[in-house]
Amino acid sequence: MKKYKHEAQLLKKALQIGEVYALQRGFAKFPPGISEKDKVEALYMLLAEDKRLTPLPKDKITGPEMRHKLVLWLANQLPKDHELLDG
Template sequence: MKKFTHEPQLLKKALIIGQAYATARGYGQFPANISEKDKVEALYRLLITDKRITPLADDKLTGPEMRHKLVLWLAKQLPDDHPLLQN
């Protein structure tokens, strides 16, 4: 599993971009009181449905693994010289 020094910041950015993606797909905004865990799972499942990311194996379907998948999804979209991708 590839490690990122700025993984928390990448996850935060992935949630923002994922929310915009979900809205563009016709889903509403997340409620204000939804937890980060639920946001991660909802966006993960949406990206799986849209075939934007490959699904995790059932035995690896945990919160940290889903968060890391969202970070990987974002990292592939960012340019190689993006500050958050630097170690």
């Protein structure tokens, strides 16, 4: 499992971009006060359903694994020399 030095920042950006993607797909905006855990789960499920990321095996779907999948999803879309991809 590839680790990134700036994984927390990548996750934050992935959640922002994922929310925009969900809105474009016709889903409602996340309500104020929704937990990061719930956002991660909702966006992971949407992106896996839309085949935008490779889904985890059912027995491996955990919070940290879903977060990491969102980070990988974003990292694959960024230019190779992007500042958040160092390390």
